[in-house]
Amino acid sequence: MKILLMGNPNVGKSVIFSRLTGAHVISSNYPGTTVGFTKGRIWIEGKEAELIDVPGLYRLEPFSKAEEVAAKMLKQGNIVINILDATNLERSLYLTMQLLEQGLPMIVVLNMWDDVKHKGIHLDLEKLQSFLQVPVIPTVAVTGEGIKDLVTHINKVKPYKIHHHTDEERWADIGKIIKEAQTITHRHHTFLEKLGDASIHPYTGLPIAFVILLLCFLIIRFFGESLIEYIMNPFFYRVYGPLIIKLVKIPFPSGIIHNILIGDTANFIESLGLLTTGLYVPFGMVLPYVFPFYLVLSVLEDFGYLPRLAVLMDNLMHHVGLHGFAVISIILGLGCNVPGALSTRILETRREKFIASTLLCISVPCMAQTAVIIGLVGKYGMAYVFLVYGILMSIGILVGMILDRILKGASPEIFMEIPPYHIPHLKTLCKKLWMRIKEFLDEAVPLVLLGVLIINILNILGLMDFLGILAGPIVTRIWGLPPQVIPAMLIGFLRKDVAVGMLAPLHLSVKQLVTASTVLTVYFPCVATFFVLLKELGVKDMAKVAVIMMIVAITIGGVINVLWV
Amino acid sequence: MVSLADMKVNEAGIIRKLGGGEQFQAKVHSLNVRVGKKIKKISKLILKGPVVVEVDNTHVAIGLGMARKVFVEVSDEDSSHGQSKRR
Incomplete structure (x- = not known):
């Protein structure tokens, strides 16, 4: 049995989904948080059913890809739970009228019931139910109120169908219902309004x-720096480091395996060992920034600020x-390009999706990359970090304007x-924060480890130098970087944070660091983003994006190299 | 009758006509911008930015070009929140 949760954007479908399945899905206070569909399982009186968000x-009738997905899902459903914003x-x-015309067994849920009173709205549930002829259940999804009531109705619900209406007939019927069942009393604006x-x-x-x-930036920076300085670094350098070195030295006092595991220097960024750099990058460098970034983002999302920024x-x-709306994709992309790329689905045309994806790849570094850029370039002063971001933003604007033309x-x-x-x-917020951190760790840790392992293998086989010769001209002549940067660019396809981290042992000048950080952002998306975009845009458009990225990367690297004397 | 783009901020009225094609109308209908509805202009962003209106307790952002296709009969009293209009 398939049960569909359907309704307008931003009415709380995902929160109800979490409540019913116990699964955690991301919800926010803006329309379009769910762009794909999420499936979960629920048990109703001993029988298993599939619940689809x-x-x-x-x-x-769909206008965007996300809506198209939704309309298709309806054909496979057995029961519809239609969720309404009770204040709207x-x-x-x-x-609801259109769904009733489909004739599936249906339950109407009036969510955000607690807001109804605050807004001076009175709803007559009995009248509403007698008009609609299907069960009507008020809920407050964030606190769980009414969810039990909803579950008990799912098994009892019977099919009910109304005849096909024209647009005018639908609105006329709705007008009648509203007139009978809803009264609104006037009241004064609240502070939040x-x-x-x-x-x-x-x-x-x-x-x-x-x-x-500005506040967001300061909070993220303060949190990030403090976590690194007072927690992560002392832990890695004083507790974990000496311990792991001792442990590895027992079976492997030196040699290849010793070097693969912990490298040959004591510096956690430069050693390129699986158990040193491989763990220090995701936990010691990136996590301290990912955590405050998602904290701030989640608060902004749930508070409802992002749509206002979009306006x-x-x-x-x-x-x-x-x-x-693309502002929201960019802000999500600053955390991780993958959710940023997925959120472009809500944009209506192929043209917009193409531009948004290109700009996202070219000029939006993810938090993992930012963290490492701050770690490396920031040593020479935050001004250089801002320089990298300024360059990236300028490229983004320029490329966008050209594409628009x-x-x-x-x-x-x-x-x-x-x-x-x-x-x-608070509880919903913490859950969401935890989910995002977990998602980051699940994805980042294995890929970082894989990246570090590949670097070691290339090193042992002596392939690093060979690769250096191969792409030499662009890297050395146009960008003014040493050929040892090339392995970093290869690894950048896997994880950009590892790639930027690989610059550390090269002891580059500030100019070279700025050039390399910029080029590493621009030249190609990381593997996770690449596959998401391949699916979203198709092979042809993705190929175009890739070509644009490479051209921009070669150009900007050259421009920095020439202009910076 | 004036278009939503030409209305002044804080003016309220009733939507009398929707221009544009069927698709435009279907799109604005989805957020309850329909003929006969009360509407209030909340804000207008500078430099050809979008217009923000209030319909049925909800704020909706509408691009300026779309706002030009929504025609409103401005009424004197602003009743959308029971507040008196600033004069």
Whole structure:
């Protein structure tokens, strides 16, 4: 049996999914968090059923890829749980009408029931139920209220079908329902609503955005640096390091295996051993920044700030062929390019997706890479780190403007709901943070280890020098970098953090470090991002993105090399 | 009747006409921007930025080009939140 969770974007489908299955899925306070579908299993009175969290949609005729996915899912479902935002009943009911016309057994869930009272809305549940002729259940998904009631209804629900309506008939029926079942009393703006208004007015919104982004940056940097200095470094250098070196030396006092495991220097970045660099990069360098980044991102998401940032940035984004929503993809990409790339699904046209993906790959370094750039380049002063980011941003803007000119068609305009601010629910927030950290560790640790292992094998076989000769001209003549950078570029395909880390033993000048960090960001996406984009864009478009990236990488490396005297 | 783009911030009224084709109309319908609905202009971003409106307690951002296709009969009283209009 397949049960579908369907409803408008941002009504809490994913939270209800988590509640019903116990599985953890990401939810946020903006439309379009779920772009693919998530499956889970639930047990109802001893019988197993499949529960599917369908991406949000406003109507069954799809406008974007995410909505297309949703419309397709409907054909395979046995029961529909239609989730509505109780504070937005009128709009939500349109999809409900369309779903009723499909004739599947259906339950209507009025989520965010706790907000109804705050907003001065009164809903008559009995009247609503008698109009719709299907069970209507109020819930507060974040606290779990009403979920039990929902479960007991799932087995009892019977098919019910209404005849096909035209657009006008649907709205006329909805009008009738609203008139009978809903009364709204006026009330004054709350503080959060006033803050919400202030953050989308141009003269208050832009300063607010500036302050928020600056605060985020400071928090991430403070947390990151403190974690490294007071926890990770003392742990690695004083506790773990001496211990692991002693342990490895017992069976392998020296030789190949000794070097593969712990390398031949005591420096954790430079040794390139599996148990030293292989663990120090993900845990000692990257995690301290990934943690505060996702903490800040999750708070912004659940509070509902991101859609407002999208509105503020909308006209700027139009210059690079995108609209405001792409800001959310970029911010997600600053954490990890993979969720950033997935979130481009909500963009409507192929043109927009292409531009967004290209810009994401070229000029948005992920947190793992940022952490290592800060570690290496930051030693010479944060100004150089800003220089790398400034260069990346400028390339992004330039490439975007060029793509906007040469690609046919125009990008559609922004049209999105701006959800009200919500004080984040602490438990949900912590769960989400934990999930993201776990996802990072699950993906990063094995790949970093693999990368370090490959470096060792290449070293032992003496292939490093051979590769150096092969791509020499571009690296040495155009970029002004030593040929030893080439292995780093190869490993960069696997993990960019390891690649930047590999620059450490080369003792490059600041100029070379800035060039190499920039080029390593631009030249190619990491393997995880590459496969996601291959799936999202198709072989042809992905090939185009790759060509653009390589051209940009060669050019920018050369430009830095020539201009920086 | 003025378009949403030409309305002043904080003005409220009733949507009387939607321009554009069927697809445009279907798209704006999905967020309840329909003929006969009360609408209030909340904000207008500078430099041809989008317009933010309030329909049924919900804020919606609409690109300027789309806002030009939504026509509103502005009414004097602003009743969307029971607040008196600033004059």
